[in-house]
Amino acid sequence: MIGEAILHYAVLEQMGAGGMGVVYRALDTKLGRHVALKFLPESARLDATARGRLVAEAQAAARLDDPNIGVIHAIEEVDERPFIVMALYEGESLRERIDRAPLSVLEATDVALQAVRGLARAHAVGVVHRDVKPDNIFLINRGGRRNYVKLLDFGLARLAHDGRLAAKGAVFGTPEYMSPEQARGEDATPVSDLYSLGVIFFEMMTGRLPYSANDRDGFIEAHKSVQPYLPLDLNPDLDPRAAAIIETLLRKGIDERYRDAHHLLEDLKTLQRRVQPVSPWEVREGEPRQGLPVVRNAGLNEVAIWALRATVFGRMVATAYPGGGGPPKAMEAIENIWRLAASSTRIDGEIHAEATRTDDLRRRGRDFAAQLGRRIEDLSREESRLRREIDAATVEIDRLRREYERAGAELTQARAVISSVDKGRDEMTDELRRAYEAAGAAAARRQARAEAVAKVEAKIGKWREDCERIDLQLVEYREQLDRHASVIEDDLQASRQRLIEKAQERDGYRAALEEAAAFLFDHFQGRPGCNSLFEELDDLERSSIVADPPMRS
Numbered sequence: 079m080i081g082e083a084i085l086h087y088a089v090l091e092q093m094g095a096g097g098m099g100v101v102y103r104a105l106d107t108k109l110g111r112h113v114a115l116k117f118l119p120e121s122a123r124l125d126a127t128a129r130g131r132l133v134a135e136a137q138a139a140a141r142l143d144d145p146n147i148g149v150i151h152a153i154e155e156v157d158e159r160p161f162i163v164m165a166l167y168e169g170e171s172l173r174e175r176i177d178r179a180p181l182s183v184l185e186a187t188d189v190a191l192q193a194v195r196g197l198a199r200a201h202a203v204g205v206v207h208r209d210v211k212p213d214n215i216f217l218i219n220r221g222g223r224r225n226y227v228k229l230l231d232f233g234l235a236r237l238a239h240d241g242r243l244a245a246k247g248a249v250f251g252t253p254e255y256m257s258p259e260q261a262r263g264e265d266a267t268p269v270s271d272l273y274s275l276g277v278i279f280f281e282m283m284t285g286r287l288p289y290s291a292n293d294r295d296g297f298i299e300a301h302k303s304v305q306p307y308l309p310l311d312l313n314p315d316l317d318p319r320a321a322a323i324i325e326t327l328l329r330k331g332i333d334e335r336y337r338d339a340h341h342l343l344e345d346l347k348t349l350q351r352r353v354q355p356v357s358p359w360e361v362r363e364g365e366p367r368q369g370l371p372v373v374r375n376a377g378l379n380e381v382a383i384w385a386l387r388a389t390v391f392g393r394m395v396a397t398a399y400p401g402g403g404g405p406p407k408a409m410e411a412i413e414n415i416w417r418l419a420a421s422s423t424r425i426d427g428e429i430h431a432e433a434t435r436t437d438d439l440r441r442r443g444r445d446f447a448a449q450l451g452r453r454i455e456d457l458s459r460e461e462s463r464l465r466r467e468i469d470a471a472t473v474e475i476d477r478l479r480r481e482y483e484r485a486g487a488e489l490t491q492a493r494a495v496i497s498s499v500d501k502g503r504d505e506m507t508d509e510l511r512r513a514y515e516a517a518g519a520a521a522a523r524r525q526a527r528a529e530a531v532a533k534v535e536a537k538i539g540k541w542r543e544d545c546e547r548i549d550l551q552l553v554e555y556r557e558q559l560d561r562h563a564s565v566i567e568d569d570l571q572a573s574r575q576r577l578i579e580k581a582q583e584r585d586g587y588r589a590a591l592e593e594a595a596a597f598l599f600d601h602f603q604g605r606p607g608c609n610s611l612f613e614e615l616d617d618l619e620r621s622s623i624v625a626d627p628p629m630r631s
Contacts, residue, residue, distance in 0.1 A: 079117075083107075084156055085581075087115055087163070103166060108433055113151060114164040116231075136162045137567075139232045141203050141559060143448035146196030148216070148230040152440070154574070167228055169218035175225075176212055176281060183317060183353050185225060186282035189215070191346045192227035193275055198339035200232075201268040202458040203451055204556055207232055208266045210274035211255045212281070253297035254287055258330050261301040269332050272342055276327025276335075283320060284312040288328060302330075319349050337469075340462035384419040384591055388412055390614050391598045397607040408601050411594040418594070422587045429580045436573045443566040447559060454555050461548045464541045471538050478531045485524035492517035 079089045079102060087104040090112075094101045099116045106113050136153040149165035172189065175181065181189070193215055200207060207214075207229070220226035253261075255277045257270035280288045288306035291297040306328045309321045323345050329335050336342040391412050395404040403409060495513035602608045 084115065084161075085154055087113065089115065106163070109437075112166045114166045115161050116164060117159065117161040137563070139205075140443075141447050141451070141563060142196075142200050142205060142232075143444055143451050144196050144199040146192050146227050146229055147199065148228045152570075164230075167216055167218045167230075169216055171213050172215040172217060172278070172282075173212035175217055176285075180285050181282045183283070183320065184350075186279065187320070187346060187350050187353065189217070189225055189227055189282065190275065190279045191343065191350060193229060193278075194272075194339050194343050194346060196227065196229040197268070197271050197275070198343060198458070199451060199455050200229075201271070201339055202455040203559060205232065206266050206268055207271050207274075208260075209252055209255075210271050210278070211252045212278055213252075215278070253291075253294045253301075254289075256298070256301060258301045259332065261298045267332070268338060269335055272327055272336055272339060276324055279320075279327065280306070280309055280324050283316055283324065284309055286312065317349065317353060319345075319352055323349065337466060338458070338462045340459045341466060384415060384422070387595060387615065388415040388419065390611055391415065391595075391602070394598070394602045394605070394608050394611050397611065398602060398605040405601075408598060411597050411601075414594045415591060415598075418587050418591045422584060422591070425580055425584045425587065429577060429584065432573060432577050432580065436570060436577070439566060439569050439573065443563070443570075446562055450555055450559050450562075454552060454559075457548050457552055457555070461545055461552075464545050464548075468538055468541050468545075471534050471541075475531055475534050475538075478527045478534065482524055482527035482531065485520045485527060489517055489520035489524060492520055 080091055082089050084104070086108045087106055090103045090105060092100065093103050093114065099118055102115045102117070104113055104115045105111075136150050139147070139150045140153075148167070151163040151165065154161055154163060170178075193210075197207065197210070209231070210229075214229065214231045216228045216230050217225045218228060255274045257266065257273035260266050260270055277288060284307075288309075289297060289300035289304055291300050309316055309324050310318070323342070326335060327342070336345075395408060395412065398404065492513050496510065496517065499507065499510045499513065603612075
């Protein structure tokens with residue numbers, strides 16, 4: 079595809095290829111910006127499941143309006159082959175960064191924290207990445223801030239409730255980084271993404287993976303049943319709090335790990351404060367800033383060029399036929415150029431207006447998704463806090479109930495002593511006194527524990543009611559997001575169809591223009607006095623295409 083024009087995207091170079099797609103750098107000729115185009119590989123062109131995954135990626139990612147998640151501009155299709163138009167970032171993958179040099183504790187914590195922020199937003203709207211790995215974490219320079227994280231390629235992501243895109247039991251993910259449940263062929267969950275991030279955090283902190291294996295199957299088996307290396311054994315200088323976070327992330331049981339991304343985020347923030355990081359916005363002196371090559375079109379626009387061509391051909395008529403008008407066919411061809419250029423001008427205006435409406439639709443869709451996404455994330459964060467309160471309170475209730483039972487046993491024992499002592503004596507014996515005191519203390523403790531249990535149960539009940547209320551709100555907001563995304567997508571599809579029809583009409587005008595120009599070129603070629611005018615046409619052609627040399631921003 080390199081060198082071809084796909085719709086209004088000029089393909090410049092291939093950037094990479096993987097199991098789920100081929101990525102090209104391209105120039106969006108409408109908006110004058112560089113973008114990344116992701117196509118299915120040719121081998122998967124007719125694979126409906128693979129096409130479904132690609133569309134699901136775009137639909138899911140389009141809902142993720144978060145600074146730490148790569149931007150999806152559009153979903154397009156050409157010749158029944160869908161592709162995704164993504165923002166193009168200049169930087170390096172975390173894989174490249176790890177391979178180039180070890181990360182400091184500060185850098186690794188900062189990268190992990192940003193990645194978790196992005197995952198928190200994705201999980202809040204029901205999207206699971208399913209393939210978190212260093213290749214999908216991209217580091218860019220943003221406003222002087224080094225190692226700014228962009229989570230890329232939700233290539234295996236799908237809406238958490240949509241089970242239509244993959245066969246049950248299919249294993250998805252990268253073996254070195256997949257969770258135990260994914261290794262068993264089970265469905266990935268948000269906690270699975272966090273496990274994968276735990277493997278990455280381990281690698282950033284120690285310089286190696288938490289498991290050793292020789293092949294894909296070896297890594298899959300290791301994630302299922304082998305205990306990982308202890309990070310402190312590989313890096314004795316590692317902060318114990320960082321080691322504790324990694325060990326929690328890599329536990330085999332889902333219930334033994336962090337409950338969700340918000341839970342993990344709190345511990346990472348505490349770790350970041352503990353290690354006292356230098357501001358990540360500082361840029362090392364002398365560090366080169368890399369940017370994209372800037373291409374400027376300093377030439378004349380196409381319609382103006384056709385008008386000038388018509389003028390030059392008109393002068394050829396006057397030169398070749400000084401005694402009067404030229405042949406009817408030549409004059410008709412010149413008239414057609416003027417008419418077709420005017421029609422092309424009109425259709426270009428309509429295409430520009432339609433493209434503007436399309437961009438406005440996308441912008442409104444992104445704004446709505448961002449606003450609703452923030453509400454969903456806030457509610458998810460609050461629900462995470464409440465559920466952790468419930469977990470802690472449940473542990474507290476278990477402790478109180480055990481103390482209640484011990485107090486009950488002590489009371490029963492004291493009462494047995496009281497029953498066995500001869501009560502016929504005139505004076506209370508020390509043994510009887512101690513038994514009554516023990517019974518009273520045990521009864522008081524049991525009563526206190528019963529009251530404490532009741533209070534904690536009341537709190538748990540209130541927290542559960544709050545969680546149910548939040549769940550209902552989350553369902554409502556997610557349904558709003560789905561409905562709005564569906565409406566926007568329908569409008570965008572209609573707009574894209576109008577653009578296709580107008581582009582076909584414009585192509586027809588341009589083909590007719592080329593035909594008229596070819597006729598006139600052949601007609602006047604070699605006629606006396608026209609050579610200098612043909613040189614003007616050549617100069618005009620050269621002036622219409624101006625490409626500046628690549629620049630660094």
